[in-house]
Structures are given as structure tokens and as C-alpha cells.
Amino acid sequence: MSTLRRGLSSSSVAVGAWRTKAVARIISVPCTRTAIHMPRQAVPFGASLLLAPPRRRVPGGLMGRQSFHVLAAAAPTEAPAAPSTPPLPDSIKNKAHGFTLQCTQFVKEYGSYVLLYKHDKTGAELISVPNSDENKTFGVVFRTPVDDSTGIPHILEHSVLCGSRKYPIKKLISELTKSSLQTYLNATTFADRTCYPVASTNTQDFYKLVDVYLDAVFYPSCVSDRRIFEQEGWHFELNSKKEPLTYKGVVFNEMKGIYSSLDKPHYRIVLQALFPDNAYRHDSGGDPEVIPDLTFEQFQQFHAKYYHPSNARFWFYGDDDPVKRLELLDSYLKEFERRDVNSSVETQKLKRTPRSVTEYYAAGDGEEGEQKAYVSVSWVLSDNPLDVETELALGFLNYLMLGTPAAPLRKALNDSQLGAAVIGGGVDTQLKQPYFTLGLKGVDPADSDKVEELITSKLKELATSGFSASAIEAAINTIEFSLRENINSNPRGLSLMLRAVGAWIYDRDPFTQIQWEDALSSFKSKLASGHQDVFGQLIRSLLLDNQHRVTVRLLPDPELAATTEAKEKARLEAARGAMTDDQLDALVKNTSALKELQETPDPPQALACIPALQLSDIPPTITKVPTSSKALADGATLLAHDLFTNDVLYLEAAFDMRSVPARLLPLVPLFCLSLTQMGTSSESIVELTERIGRKTGGISIYPFTSAVRGKEQPVAYIMVRGKAMGGKSADMLDLMHDILLTARLDDKQRFTQMVAEIKVLIERGIIMDGHSFAAGRLAAQCDMAAALNETMGGLSFLKSIPSLAKKVETDDGWQEVKSDLEAIRSALLQRNGAIVNMTADAATLSVVEGQVSNFLAALPAASAPTAKAPQSWSNALLLPRTNEAICVPTQVNYVAKAANLFKDAGYELNGSAYVVEKYLNAWLWDRVRVVGGAYGGSCSFDPLSGMFTYMSYRDPNLLDTLDTYDGSADYLRSLNLSKDELTKAIIGTMGNIDAYQLPDAKGYSALVRHLLGVTDEERQIQRDQILGTSNKDFKAFADAIECVRGAAGRVVAVTSLDKAKSVLNEKPNFWEIKSVL
């Protein structure tokens, strides 16, 4: 579930300007299930304790939309660690409401007491964190190990939020999203646990959400109502006896989409091979070939067994009353009796001999069909829990070996030319036992032994040679910075919870994961004392001498997709053959009954069970970010935001891209990457990377583009973004200076690797985020900012990669590329018109101001001979307005349809559009997901460009989905909302507009508004319009979106070639077919 919320929360943090992209991203972060379905970055020592430095930007167009929503918000802890332990607040009770306090610790890392309670009657455990953070967080986690791949926990996770005893609302989740001020609302299935977190800054709203979640997990309607199981899990669909039988179901379809992705099969096989004897060999998300084995009875039993307080761990965090928490929980828990629930995962015993596995994956018949093997080497590191210091050491080791492009093991793989991109992030500690996995994809199958040899020989070398002092210093600074800064786009309470749960769930001490300071300083002094062979020992004992090693080779099989489909078809035919005529009639009836039920809205009486907030609970005025603006010499501008950042300085320098000639645009993303990945005139890539690691919390460089409302021309900048402790601001500016002015742009080998990596990234984006990709193509037909993105990272860019790669191979070609890269630099780098944005406390800001002036003064002026005058982008960059099928090997579709409301319908922006759009999204969600069986469906209105876009995500349908879209205007016209319904819709919208932001995100949002010319006055007008939304506005917006159904509407879908052709049979000349992979 909850793609909906996830998309919103991840994007609104970084934007906030006008919530522009929040909606565009509604379904952009697929589900919540990344924890089990995607190869993860290694984040050892607790779920997210050691984050790698900010990821380098991928090309803007890759995301299909403007770039500025993508960077994860970085979050310094607001409450600095207190110097000494304060007294325990009086409000803390040792015994209350059936709970007894077990343990209390002051966690200085977060300046909070952390209390562990036990519920006397059921044995349920609770961690309660009382502090001053207004973004209150609640969570409940159940251990849910599996013994097959039917996906029970995942289907249950979806189904639980489809109504409960006290809240009998089928669309409970969309109702909550629609009507609450939540800052986070989600559920996640992991390999061995299921987690339900919510957050809100409004206390009344928070308690309401907690109550709904508790009622839903303990008393969900789905365990008595088979239809919910069928809808969310799987069912046979038969519309009439003349049609073929098919499988439908939200999770069934979601998993089909995930299994179509290129990396998923590899990751699955690695886990199967590493853990042949315990639950991790199965897929808790569900294998589409196995999901239809699941019965409703098994599903019911699973809930009865695991969703019990004795198998639950609860979490509360924030500034609400700590005693009220106990009371709320006890009101649910007291109805249960204590019980023994066996839910622990068996330990995988380490094997004594290495193994190897060869499997196949479904490949398209692309140009490089035979070049695409996946090869990896993996180990389970231990069959005992690691002690805290070993875990910390392992985190450092992993960072040293793989954490940056210059890290020796990653570099060796990149430089080997054996494959297109590194897979597996090394150490992973999110399961009960830590494991390590690493390899390459895009490998010639004949070279697969070489990949394994390279990894082991490099490990041997590192075990002997160790790491340089400067590399270790950089690792320490980077890791410490990210620990202190607590980077995460999640609410802080949630990050903390996920860390604690990482140990707590395995009956280990939850406190160790959140108290890292002492372990870190003892580890640092151990390193300083010269005991550096700590790393060599680890490499030998955990990897080289460990025989529980698995080599996985995954080879391409162009036939496999067809075979899988044929198998499914045969299975369905057999099932149908076994049914009597009466059974078939019953199935047709059931199919239409299920559809009817899904299409019937929840009655108003049922909806009234969720207590609603009032409009008076919403602040009438916008929140402003403190901003001072100063004109500097040569037309440069300095923006400063005085905010508490726990002594971190966040700084952005923006350079106008209009001076870059259009023909060079495709090279811009590669130029941005090259700046930090080839070294400088005086430093190697290793030295430069280490200096960045020693002096800063990370520097990233990426193109930023956006439409500007009311203007034909977009804004387009190269953004240089960095963060450092206040005392290192001068070092960071020196670094930026050196990178911009003296970065080498002549490393042919590295450039070739980057081209290959970008290609892999974009291809992956098309398959995983097809909806954004399709929306980006559509926008590029009318909106110049989108067209720039398309040129820099979309399909046009992808198509140009092979010729670029060829060009680089020849000496003349490489000379040309090099001089193009230098041409971009000289066009771009001038202080005139540059904008520098900084966010920190006043004392830091005043110091940095002078440093910024020096930084700018050292850049060339516009009068320099190399400077180019800014130009306008030509309309020739826009794509032709046409329908397109983008064909890739996939089992599902991503269907988008769009028009431009400003240009095609003469619509004038009114704040009410946000409310209507959000309301329409809930309807589309029902039609496309609940009825249609897609994983998600949404619409997005961009108030800057005027693009209005429908999108579906992992959709089994195509033309039917377009029909649904076309019914939107009539649906909006048919509405006549009661006052209560309108209020709910407005409040839900305000929840997005006022999305919680950490200080750096506030500063960045202010910069974005500055670039787009969005004034506070305008924002206030919009806010007033939102708060005043009426039924009339719904009708007006219906008229505006009529143009999407009409002649102006265009369709782009990411789909399979067969499907695209079958559409042409039904509708000749409907679209142009473009085969991509």
C-alpha cells in the first residue's frame, strides 16, 4: 500500500515551494518494500546509521520531471546533544496503565530519554521517547517470518488498511491521506517483519492516526472479508465465459512489475543461495508464480498467529504526553492474553564449501543481448550476532572499500572493464545475519570467472596493504558527519525507530543502535594507536577465510519472458478446465460483484467514524523561511537563511545554464559527474575524494531545471551543493573552487565508465519508473524545462549514448568530447548572475559571507574572453506532439496521458486546483488500482508549466486505463460535496502544502522559490484560495481538464512490444512504436 504517501513524503520535503512536484511524484517511490525487493546500498551498523555521502546527481530527465525534488533532504539533529544528563522529567511513570518501566537511558546522541516498557498482561514491549520534537511518531512492528513465497505478509500489509472493526472503511488509507495532517503514513514489509509507522505534528491528528492503526492491525476487516484478500492478494477474473481466465490482484501485479525489473531476479537468487535453510530463501513480498497458491485460510491463520501483542513491538516519539501513550495502547492490549509466539528466524549455519549458482533472467532482444550477465560473489558473514565494535568496524571497512568511486574495491571493479555497473553494496546488516554481496552487471558471460577472481584478489591485496591514513581520516569524518547530521528524508522519530528495531526485533539490545558515540570514540582511538590491522583481520576472517561463499551467475534468456507467460497461461487454462459450468458462472458473478463493491463508495455514515479536524485548526498564513538577500559585485546574489542547523552549513551555488550551447546539453550530466570524478590539476581522483571526505559532508553537482509560471523560457542552472561543519566552511569553498576551476576533464577511461553507468541507470529508470518516464516524454512536447531534461537524461539522450560511446573510442572523437566538456565549463563558469544560497545559524552565516565573496571573486567575469552571453532555448528542443509506445521487456504497463491546461484550455491558476487534484487522485487510485488491479494510478498538475498528467504504475491494462482517465471530468462534475467532505479535502491538501521540513530543506525551498520568482504574497493568495475551495471550483477544474480527453490529449506508455502492437490492431495509427531495450 501507501505508494501514495511515500511519494508525497519523499518529495515534499525537498520542495515545499508550491508543492509543485509533490503530486507529480505521488507514485514515484514504488511501494514501501524496497527493503526486501531491491538490492540495497550497504548501510551497516543499524539500518541507516552509516549512510554514504550524498549520491551524485543522475541526469534530471531520468526522473522525467524537473530535478529539484530528487535530492534527499539532509537533516541535522535539531536538539544538540546535551552536555550532561538532565533529570528524568516528572511526567515519566514507572507503572501506569498496565505497563511497567524496564529500563531508562539518556541517549545523548539525540538529547532524549529513551524508555523501555513492558505490558504486564501481554508482554508487549514499548519504546517511548519523550522529547521536544513536534513531529510525533508512532509505530508498531510484528515479526512475520515466512515459509513460502506466497507473499502473505505483504498481502496482509496491504489488506490491513482496508477497513477495521471501529473504522469500517474500505479505503481507509486513502481516507486518512485525504483528511489528515499526517507527515508520514505508511506500512512496510521486510523479509522477516512488518512495520506500520505514522507521524503528525498535530497532537489531535496524531492520536487519531494511532487509534486507526491500532484498530486496523488488531481487528482488520480482511480476515473475515474474503473479498479484501482477493482484491489485494489475488483472484481469478472472468468477465464473461467467452473471455479467457486471468489472475488479478494488487500485490500479484505489483510483484509482477518488480520481477520484471532487471535487478530483482539477481538479488532474489543471491538471498536464496546465501540462506538455503531459513526464511530468507523465500520472498516475503511474493513470487508471482507462487502467489496464486495462497489460500484465504492460510492468510487468516497468519494474521491470527503473528498480529498479536505478544509478538509486537511499539514505538512512540515526540512532544506528546508520555502517559497518554500508555493509556492509548493499553486500551487495545488489555483485550488480549499473553501467548508464546514462535516468530524468530532460524540462524543459517555457515557452510564449509563455496558454492556457485547459474540462473537465467528474462532479457529483451536489445542490441547487446549477449553482453548482459550478472555476476556476483556473496558471503554470510557470521552465524553469531556481531558485537557493536565489530559492527562499527565493518561499517568503516565497507565504506573504505566501496563508499566512493575512488574507494579501491569499487574502483577496481569500475576500471576492470569487465562490466557496465557495480551491483551489490557490500555489507548489509538489515537481516538477522550480516552478509556481503558484490559484483558487476553487463558482463560478457565468458568473463564471469574474471569478476570473481578480481574481487577475491583485490580483497587479498587490501587485507595485506590496508588503507592510507588519509583514506581512514576521510572515512571517519564522513561517517561521523552523517551520524551527527542524521540524514534522512523520513521524520526523525521514524529514522530512530528503524535503527532501534534493527536490533530489538532480534531480541538484542535496542539501545546499542542509537548510542554510537562511545563506540565510535573508542574505535577512533584504537585506529589512532596504530592497530590498523583491524581491517586486515576482518577481511580475512569474515570474507577470505569464510567458506560460506556463493558465486551467482545470471545469464540472459530472451525466451524466458515468453516461457513464463506461457506457463501462467497453461496454469490458468488447467484451472479453467477443472471448473464445472456452474463454477464458471459463479466466477463471472464473483468478478462482477467484486468490481461493483470496489466501485461503490464508502457511505458517509462510515466515513464519519474518523474524527475530522476543523479548518480553524489550520494556520491561515503561510510559513516563511527567514531570508536575507544581498546583491554582490557583478550581478551575483547571496541568499542567507538564519536557521538552527546544529552547526552544519548548507550551501548551494547556482550557475545559469543558458550560456551553454544547446548542442552541448546532452553532455551536461556527464560534465557534472566529471567534475568530482577525475581529480584536479594537483590531485588524483583518490586524493580529491579523500579531501571531500575529510573536509565536508559531501558535495554534489547536478543540473536543475524548472518551468516558470507565465513564462515561455524555463530556468536552468547547474547546482553545486555542499555541506560542512561550520568550522570547515572555508575548506569547503576552497574545494568547490578547485573542483569548478581545476577539475580535470580528460580521464578517458573514467568517462567511458560513466557513460556506461548512466546508460544502465536510465534503462533501469524506464523499467522501474516507467510512469515518470512517460510523463517526462509528454511534458517535453509542450514544456521547455521538460524538453531540456529529455535532452539531458531522457530517451533522446539514451538513444545518443551508443554513438557517444563509439566516438570516445577513437582519438579524434575523444579530443572532440574533451573540448566540448571544456567548452561547457568556460560557458558556465562566471560570477555574473551566480546565486549563492546558505543555511546555518547567524554566527556561521556572518563568517561565511566573506568567504563567499572571495569564492566568487576567483571565478571569471562575464567580460572574460571565454564568456558566452545567455541565450534563449529554441522551440526546436520540444518533442513533436504525438502518441508513443516505449517498448521494453516488461509484464506490466505504465500508461500516461497529458495536456497543458494553460496552453490547451486557457486555464488560470487557482489554489483550489490542489484540492481538486488531490480529490481526483483518490478516485483514480480506486479505479486504476482497486478496480483495475494496477499498483498505482494518479494525476499530477504542475502549476508552473500547466501540464496535467494522468499516470498508472505497473498496470495490467492499457486502453481501459485511458477510458478511466477520460471519465475524470465527468466524475468531478458529478460531485456535490457536503461541507464536511470539502473540509476534509482542504485539510488533506494543507497537510501536503505544510509538509514538515528540516532546516536544510527550508533553505533549499527558499532558493527554489527565488529562482522561480515565487513570492510570499503569491503563496498567501494561493493559500487563501485553497482554504476557500468550493464545489464551483471542482466544476471549473473539470472544464479545464476536458482538454486532456479532447484533441489536445496525448498518450505515452511504457509497455511490451506485443502489447503495443495489439493496441494498433484495435486502433490503427494510434501511436508510434519505439523499441528501447
Ligand SMILES: [Zn+2]
Ligand atoms: Zn506492496
